[in-house]
Amino acid sequence: MRLFYQQKGIGKKSRKLQQIPFFIEEPVINLQDLLIKLVTQQVQQYNEKMVDTPLHLYFTDQQLxxxxxxGKVHFGEKKSDSFQPVDQAVSTMLQAFQDELFLVLHNEESLDSLNSPLTVQEDDVFTFIRLTMLAGRIW
Incomplete structure (x- = not known):
């Protein structure tokens, strides 16, 4: 099943959200199940990236x-050649959700609980909004 995700960080200059496709083969039961599948796929893709970059790397005018x-021009290289463990990434993501460091929307509907059941259909969109803490005093 093809789904899409988009992510937004508060305060980023780019107002346009790009929908990125991802695929799941097994049905998802709840938000926790979906997040674990997505994080697992992302970490596996990260670990499979080539560390070496070609000698002649260039952009076309359209790509630039x-x-x-x-708001960001980069060559897609990895900043670190270290292997990232999937279980640690999943644990960090679950803790971040419980600490309310990011918000998840399913087709513009907020999902507040990891255990709430999900009804997922083809081409559904999940939006991830990274929240930032405010600095300063409250008195």
Whole structure:
């Protein structure tokens, strides 16, 4: 089943959210199940990336313009060549959700509990909004 996710950090200059497809084969029961599948896929893709970059790396004018629209031009290289364990990433993600460090929307409906049942259909969109803490005093 093909689903989409998009992510937004509070305060980012880019207002346009890009929908990124991801695929799941097994049915999802709840939000925790979906998040574990998504994080597992992302960590596996990260670990499979090539560490070495080609000698002649270049952008076309269209690619450069697209990257500039998103506010970041990069060559897609990994910053670290270390292997990232999936179980640690899943644990960190679950703790971050419980600490309310990010918000999850399913087709513009807020999901507040990891155990709430999900009805997922083809081409549904999940939006992740990273929340930031406010600094300063309250008195």
């Amino acid at each position: 313009d697209d990257a500039a629209q998103h």
